[in-house]
Amino acid sequence: MRISYSAFDTYQSCPLKYKFQEIDKIKTPKSKEAVFGTTVHETMKFIHTPGILSPALDQAMEHFSNTWNPAVFDNPDEERAAFSQGIKIIQDYYKKNNPANFNIVDLETRFQIEIGDADDKHIISGIIDRIDKIEDGYEIIDYKTTKKMPSQEKVDNDLQLSVYSKAFLARYPKEIDNVDKLKVSLYYLKHGVKLSATRTIDQLKKSEQLFLDAIRLIEEGRFEPQISPLCDWCGYQNLCPMWKHKFKDRRKINTEEVNGEIQEYIELKSAMAITKDRLAKLQEDIVNYMDQEGVERVFGTEGVIARTLRKTYKYDEKKIREILEPLDKWEDILKIDGVALKNIMDVLPFSARREVEKAKTIDKETKSLIVKKK
Ligand code: SF4
Known part of the structure; x- marks a missing residue:
């Protein structure tokens, strides 16, 4: 089976949402949060794309403005607030990070890694936002535009970063002699805070096992709905047995x-x-x-x-x-x-x-x- 990290993440948060999205292939409009995140990610890529001169702050803000999509917001006030927040993120980012100071190895790099044994092989795919060469090794950075920042303990055990570490080691097997030399970071752009950690070989093995466990459940057809605060952003509420009754008026059911x-x-x-x-x-x-x-x-x-x-x-x-x-x-x-x-x-x-x-x-x-x- 082939599974992307984000699809796995969806399965972990709600198996039924995974089914709607990955198996039934039901398309939903992108949420405004997702559109905002994509625009910020694109701007980060623009800022760090290697060239003769790194883009200045004005150029980065112009890029953000040109890729901005106001149509997804509910009203002009909401749109203005989100746009200002995006501009502030870029300004704060420049204050703390001079793009010229980084040695970028790759941006938005796609990966595929094999997991499992010979008769039970699977492929995990994904995209790593950024890989830098740092003084004593490499650093993987994933940008986050969420409001909530996790604890350091969560970052130390974050599965996404373990998978990215595995992908790095598979792609550059000779670049580092010890997994300690690979730093993994989540950059919380709204807070201007980067939380970093390293991984052990044992953690990488465990992350593989978690994928195998989820794949087993998917193959068994286990797709129970999982109510959580994330339902507020789920585009499948009108199909989900946990929510669809709420839309009964729209569905013209005589109740x-x-x-x-x-x-x-x-x-x-x-x-x-x-x-x-x-x-x-x-x-x-x-x-x-x-x-x-x-x-x-x-x-x-x-x-x-x-x-x-x-x-x-x-x-x-x-x-x-x-x-x-x-x-x-x-x-x-x-x-x-x-x-x-x-x-x-x-x-x-x-x-x-x-x-x-x-x-x-x-x-x-x-x-x-x-x-x-x-
Ligand atoms: S609304 Fe909630 S429970 Fe239903 S599919 Fe979406 S995330 Fe799952």
């Missing part, structure tokens, strides 16, 4: 009856929550009263409330095993505690975690309704 039921369900759920809180308070007061009066049953006009003692037991595992094993019943009572297993997953070594994931199959699926009030 009068079900609308009433949805409303009633939400109201009943709210009433249940209030009732639950009230019941808890009443129970507390009645128990206090029973303690105070030294009684175990209280009598009202509508009935009797009795206090019962519920006991939970724990068993001596060794002894129970000794009793049940000869009777061939031990296996019948063994049950893996999924919650406990999830709690210890983070402390397990990577290989063990992967094996646990592989050993996981769906036992049964039940659907329940969760109400999220506006």
Whole structure:
């Protein structure tokens, strides 16, 4: 299978979005954030394209302005704000980076790397924004135009940078004698901050495994929707089972009856929550009263409330095993505690975690309704 890094990233954030985009090939208009990012990336490429003289700040701003697409914005105010932000990014970038000071090896370089073994080979492709020759090796730089900046720990483990490192080593196998000499950086242009790290061979192997795991799930046809804040930027909401009902008016579906039921369900759920809180308070007061009066049953006009003692037991595992094993019943009572297993997953070594994931199959699926009030 052939998969690009960005498609893999889409699968990780939402498998269903991956299916719409990569398998069903449903096109969506580019979001304004994506258009903004592309324009800034193009300007960065212009700034660093090797030539006799590096472009001056004015030329870079002119380039940005010429490639700007105002049509994607909702209104003139929004468009103006985004344009000013783009200009500010370039100005700040020039303040901190004189393009003449960099030794550029490649810009927006495409790569393809093979992963897996002989009978299970796959190809990862992608584009590296920039590769520089630095004093003691090389530096891979990826520009980001997102608002949010990650922690250094996230950058230290960022999968994209691991894949890019692998791609570099595959393309220039003789250029560096140690992976330490390859610096990997994410440049957050809105903040003017570059976060850098290096990779170990072990991290590169693990990144390959993560791709193989995702490929296995894709080949098995696992495309569950994954709701997240990223849904706000997803162009497939009108097709997605998690969102499409929201567009029912546009789709001209007659939902009068079900609308009433949805409303009633939400109201009943709210009433249940209030009732639950009230019941808890009443129970507390009645128990206090029973303690105070030294009684175990209280009598009202509508009935009797009795206090019962519920006991939970724990068993001596060794002894129970000794009793049940000869009777061939031990296996019948063994049950893996999924919650406990999830709690210890983070402390397990990577290989063990992967094996646990592989050993996981769906036992049964039940659907329940969760109400999220506006
Ligand atoms: S709207 Fe959200 S859940 Fe649905 S496909 Fe898009 S990202 Fe996935």
